[in-house]
Amino acid sequence: MRVFLDLLWYFRRKKWRYIAAVSTLVLVALLNLIPPQIVGLVMDALQRKDLTVGHLVQWVGLILFVALSTYLLRYLWRWLLFGAALELSTILRTQLFAHFTKMSPQFYQTKRVGDLMAHATNDISAVEQTAMDGILTLVDSLTTGAVVVVTMISTISPTLTFVALLPMPIMAYATSRYGKMLHYRFDKAQAAFSDLNDRVQENISGMKVIKAFGQEEVEIENFISLSNDVVAKNYSVAKIDSLFDPTIQIIVGFSYFLSIVVGGYDVAHRQLSIGSLTTFSMYLGQLIWPMLAFGWLFNIVERGHASYDRIRTLLDMQEDISDREAALAVSLHGDISVHIAEFSYQPNLPARLQELSFTVKQGQTLGIVGRTGSGKTTLLRLFLREFDVAKGDIRIGEYSIYDVQKSSLRQAIAYVPQDHFLFSATVAQNIAFANTQATQAQIADAARIAAIHEDILRFAMGYETVVGERGVTLSGGQKQRISIARALLLDAEILILDDSLSAVDAKTEVHILDELRDRRRGQTTLISAHRLSAVEHADLIIVLDEGRIAESGTHGDLMRFDGLYADMYRSQQLEDLVEQGGVRA
């Protein structure tokens, strides 16, 4: 029940709503006491044979009143209580999302998207259930239970009540116990189902190998045996599930039996009327649900508690990259100077960058080249403060990037990442991602610079074409150019292209680079590339090798130096030749 304490902040916030809901529930319980009494009165009058039409109309009218008023009140408490629970889950979801937006790439490297999704969906819905069904069963069991029992004792007979209720605790115990067993077996069934799911996943991914070795039949056999397991586990769930109704029925039946036997005895001794006995058994019927629900309550609450804990743990995580105290809100511009003694992703991991020191003048272009894993991307990500350097500093103009607000820093930088991620929205919306106010002309202009305008016009819906899972499939090169356009629309002081021209052909690359040089006069550009043609015209090229600067200079310098860069250059020229079928384009 501790989860109710955990959620107290919310119940307090919605104090009046909850008070109203609980009062309504109590009122419904009280109104429900009336019809059985009337049935008793009618029966007694029938037995005495003194029923008049007037009485009958009055009594029946009273039931009609109860029917109408409970209908409205039941609607009302549902609206109050379920509405409050929905709002709670909506709030939690909002909090969680806001929290996710604050977490750094470090966080996303250690957590799987699937797990985070599970917290935001399953766990929140378990908490919602606690605030919904949990509160309902708690209040309803207690109020209905108490009101009905008190009425049975006071208006009919304490002994009869006691005897008839004897089997009821067994029912609460049974439902709680079955619930627990069901939960346990259900988890196993889920696990079996998830094994099956993994197996199918593997089968589909490995389809080519399976076909190559003609293993389709074996796969089907394996699938059958796994799905047998799923059936067996589900069957064991079904067995428990099937126990519920018969158990309840036999206990309730026994309870009715006791009430008729003991009540019949009282009637025989003229201590009770037949009408009261009928009233009594109707009350007994009203007690079934609260008893049953009380058993369930424990399970709901237990699950809600575990889920709420997981959500809290997540929300309590500190953002690992935050603004320093007194961080400045400034507009950054000027020369970039980098001095990094050492950087590693985590303190105990080997250094990814070492003794890196260089300066890029405002308005210049820096080229970063090197083999896969030499540290190009790592270096670029440091500019955005996706990770912080412990030993060293990066300065833009007169400020260290660590002394200004993250938001100021990111405002100064337009970033085109290596893996071009697009959102499932229209092409125009994707290009205008960082500047939703952009006009169609501005969007088209950015697209032209990125050499994607013509492609977009060829799509069926032009700029309104939806991309991503629900839309058209774009080629890698098209995605790359759209993400370049997206960054260009920012017109930022510093543009970072992280191997962003790898999937476009040589001609397009030249076009984009020319346009950039033209349009970004006075602004700084950092380009990392596999293909050296992308950095050939840079003002400064640094060649990274295992996190250190191996060579640096202009293209001319490096070719004269005849080292790593010159080797890479020559080999790529040949490669281009081969790609083109051996003839110079």
Add this chain to the structure above:
Amino acid sequence: MMDMDNVRVVPIEGAVLLRMLGYIRPHARTLMLALILLILATGANVLGPILIKVFIDRYLVPRQFLYTPLVELAATYLGLQVATAVFNLIQLVLFQKVALQIIQQLRIDVFAKVQRLGLSFFDRTPSGMLVSRITNDTESIKDMYVSVLSTFVQNIVLLIGIYVSMFFLNFQLALFCVVIAPIIIGIMALYRHFSSPIFHLARHRLSLLNAKLSEALQGMYIIQAMRQEPRMQAEFGEINQAYRSARMRNITFNSLLLRPLVDALYLVALILVLGFFGLQSLVQRVDLGVLYAFVSYLDQFFEPVNQMMFRLNSFQQAMVSSHRVFQLLDEDDLAPVQEGENHSHIAHGEICFENVSFSYDGKTDVLKNISFYVKQGQMVALVGHTGSGKSSTANLLMRFYAVNHGRITIDGIDLRQFANAELRKKIGLVLQDPFVFVGDIYSNIQLGNTEITENEIVAAAQFVQADTYISKLAHGYHESLGERGSTLSSGQRQLLAFARTMARNPKILVLDEATASVDAETEEAIQKALMRMRQGRTTIAIAHRLSTIQDANIILVLHHGEVIERGTHQELLAKEGLYYKMCLFQQSGRV
């Protein structure tokens, strides 16, 4: 908000329903038994109030307490209670069992169907979708069977039982109570009409919410780099609120039309019964016991109604799923199979491509007029840049796809005349990406082919010299490999794939050479292994590293699906064409 409310409620289609019900046929006997038990249980159940009626009218009101009949009555009552419980328990279990078995059959059918589909189907179908058809969709169909078999059948039988008892007790009043039935059906229709669209709207918005969340989590670095956190929060908030409002409307309709209304209806029925007895009592004597029995029947009558209404929506969801599953079952893009009844065997492994053209999409040819001939035991090498058609050539020989024009023969017999099993047995494909299955080394080499003995497996591993590293593993051949073999290096995975092929001792080898860089030592082991594997086998090698194919009997240089050069290594070098340039490039690339 873009297409947020674009939901279509799929109607319950007779054809789909009928096809679903077809799966019931093999279980007709069990279902019959379950149904009989259900009827027995329901009969025993509805007899209870009648016995109490007998007790009230015959003994309690006249105050005649006879020991023996009363004990008999009590014993019968308790006996019926126990019988009801036992019969119910058995029939519930039986119904659920049948539902589970039906779903299993459906699942196996879908899975088996997928196994028989051609690779071209997999090329154009996202794997996530396929997995979801086989598992999640069938799971939601299960809900339908459970709700149909458990909820609807059970409750309808119970309602019928109650009506029968009512007619038995008082024909006239029972006739009045029949009025309730159309009212309930009316409420159900009303509910379906108003609530289904909202229910589906809520589900649809939930999937939008999840999509938004998962997209934001994956693209968070972009959102942060471009400072769009506030906007994303606002957009998420909007969907979140939209979801909430749909759920709220759903709750509103549920509250207006489900339990509260049904409960009110119960009180109206009670008024009907009381009014009937009250008015009748003015003109004739009434039995109190009958009134008691009617009141207790009314108590039981409305819970089944509640449950059935509650299940209506999951029923609808299952219809959507069945629709999708049947679509997959009806898919006709099957893998190519043997044509004719010949029991041809591959005895030598002589391969001939005669003017073969091929296209994946029917528009652009990826192979144009390819012809070549390889004698038994010889080696042909295919070289060319990415997309030149090398892998497509191998795919055609494996008969993963059907040739569009021209033909391929092995030992002079058209490829189409071989049984797939024969092709798979005699042609060994070694893939670029050696797919490792969850399991141990042993099972990964055996791949479920129980004809391959443990000795043969070890021999195959030794032959390709994978044995060296396998014997160093803690559990040797029984070392379990993680997902996708992540515990092995790429070179080790490659050797494992070699052993897998060699264990089957094929006549023809198709090697899709790995491009992944491995350390020099493993590289050497791989080359040695390849050398040994090729001995005495016809080999088609797709080569990225030209150094590995210098001794090929014939080298085909492919460019945009055409053979532009052919000859031996020396001949091609002498030509100083594309092959020559590729060699130069590769030598320089190895600095």
